[in-house]
Amino acid sequence: MKISEQYESNVRSYCRSFPTVFNKAKESIIYSESKEYIDFLAGAGALNYGHNNDYIKQQVIDYLNSDAIAHGLDFYTDAKEKFIAKFQSSILSPRKLDYRLQFCGPTGTNAVEAALKLARKVKQRTGIFSFMGAFHGMTSGSLSITGNKEIRAGIFGIANDVTFMPYPDGKMANLDTIAYLESVLDDSHSGIAKPAAIIFETVQAEGGITVAPIEWMQKLRALCDRHDILLICDDIQVGCGRTGSFFSFERANIVPDLVILSKSISGYGFPMSLLLIKPELDIWKAGEHTGTFRGNQLAFVGGTAALEYRENIDLEKEVELKEFFLKTFLNEKIKPIDERIEIRGIGMIWGIDLGKFNNPQLVKNISDRCFHQGLIIERVGRGDTVLKILPPLNIEMSILQQGCSIIQQVLTDCLTKNMYNNSQLEKVSA
Known part of the structure; x- marks a missing residue:
């Protein structure tokens, strides 16, 4: 040490x-x-x-021993196509979910940045609503929607038109937080403009293990629909089966417009982040959000093996x-x-x-x-x-x-x- x-x-x-x-x-x-x-x-x-994990490790070792592509930017590669096919057949299709896959930089915060950028581009509005207690990452855009004052201290110029709303936790037990959101959006004198998106965690993990009620998530989805606001689910820590189902929002029977995955999506701890985008929202121009390590082939191999492993056991x-x-x-x-x-x-x-x-x-x-x-x-x-x-x-x-x-x-x-x-x-x- x-x-x-x-x-x-x-x-x-x-x-x-x-x-x-x-x-x-x-x-x-x-x-x-x-x-x-x-x-x-x-x-x-x-x-x-x-x-x-023995099953995932063997797939990675076999891939390395074959001298296959290790780094591939966003080239078409065998490893990436196998991951996409497996993710589609095992995760998206059975749930009747229609998403495009955007491979971002190596960590979750990069996919958060991509989601914020895309939401603003789609809606042509700059505002973002986040929630008190939220944690979404440590880069500037992600910090702007993270509630912890301590890790934001000394960082200037990152507000980026972000408004924090009350999350349904013990501190807000006597407040109908969805009704409060509705009142802010309906009030022409609230001083808060309609945002491009609302980003939320179904379980605030770093915020203290606060679990959002099913009815609350359903009302949040309906509110976004009524007000033409995109709903972004940050499933970085509590996705990939952590809450039981693969996506943590499944228990509420809702479909977010954008979903952010990272951490365990690679299966083996390899750096990887993934943004799921409803097809009609995928209005990116080529190379508009990019990154050198978005083509981590070992992460694709590990991620495919992980999806197989979760089914096997x-x-x-x-x-x-x-x-x-x-x-x-x-x-x-x-x-x-x-x-x-x-x-x-x-x-x-x-x-x-x-x-x-x-x-x-x-x-x-x-x-x-x-x-x-x-x-x-x-x-x-x-x-x-x-x-x-x-x-x-x-x-x-x-x-x-x-x-x-x-x-x-x-x-x-x-x-x-x-x-x-x-x-x-x-x-x-x-």
């Missing part, structure tokens, strides 16, 4: 929370030289199929069973530890909200102690007071249970013994 601390930029983050040198990973376990850790982070959602059924376990365990074993604990989640993304303790350092120390006990778990939400459970979708049930037991043990030790003094908690974590 010394060489990284000496030469790597201060911008590094995850390594500060999990300070060890990792050298191997397999399925749902990450290894250092002296210890193994259960992974409840899964590459921040990029490893839905686990580390070094009936992944949706796997997620359904593990969702039932997580929901039951968290509500019956974790929530009773202290009445201030709140549990939220869906599928294989769950949050343990400790915000009511009003002690962010307490939550950090709990996460640190989990790490010392062999569990990698991230903190998210306002003040980083929500423990986020985000394991690989194919995690073995026994390992999932073991990881949850570590959380139960740590929370019991730290909360029931009233260890709210930071120095005491540090001693417990050591």
Whole structure:
């Protein structure tokens, strides 16, 4: 770690929370030289199929050994055409979804930028509505629609005509947020112009694991239709089966105009982002939104293999069973530890909200102690007071249970013994 601390930029983050040198990973376990850790982070959602998935890895190795195209810009290639065909036959056609596929730059934020640019081009309006608590990426356009003031601090000139609207979470429990949106759009004196698009997450992951109600999503779709506004779904972290179905919006039986995918779309953690566009909205001119690494052939190979793998093991059924376990365990074993604990989640993304303790350092120390006990778990939400459970979708049930037991043990030790003094908690974590 010394060489990284000496030469790597201060911008590094995850390594500060999990300070060890990792050298191997397999399925749902990450290894250092002296210890193994259960992974409840899964590459921040990029490893839905686990580390070094054997089925996907073999497809990638075979492709590399064949000296096939590794980098291809947006050339027609065998790897890309196979991915498109598989995505169409396995994902879009069975759901009767009609989208064009735009391969963007290597990370999700690039597809977000493309979506914003295209929406403004289509509607010839500059405004965008986003939601409080949202996270959409770290480049300028994506930051402009991200709610976290801390990561926006010191960045000037990125407002880009963005208006933040209330999201249906606990803070807005007494507000009909859709009615509020409607009133803003209908009021000629609201001071807010009609936007080109509304971008939303069906589950605000970085925002604290807040799950949008089905009725709310349906009303949001209807509102966009009434007011001639495009609806953009950011499915970067909670798509690709994370909530059960491949797309997280399926449970609401709605069809967004634009859908953003990244993270696990490549299947193996390779950089890839994808924007799905309703055909009538695909008005790009050639090369109008481009990027050198939009032709990551290994990502196409991994993505095709991932779609095959999820069918081979009936992944949706796997997620359904593990969702039932997580929901039951968290509500019956974790929530009773202290009445201030709140549990939220869906599928294989769950949050343990400790915000009511009003002690962010307490939550950090709990996460640190989990790490010392062999569990990698991230903190998210306002003040980083929500423990986020985000394991690989194919995690073995026994390992999932073991990881949850570590959380139960740590929370019991730290909360029931009233260890709210930071120095005491540090001693417990050591």
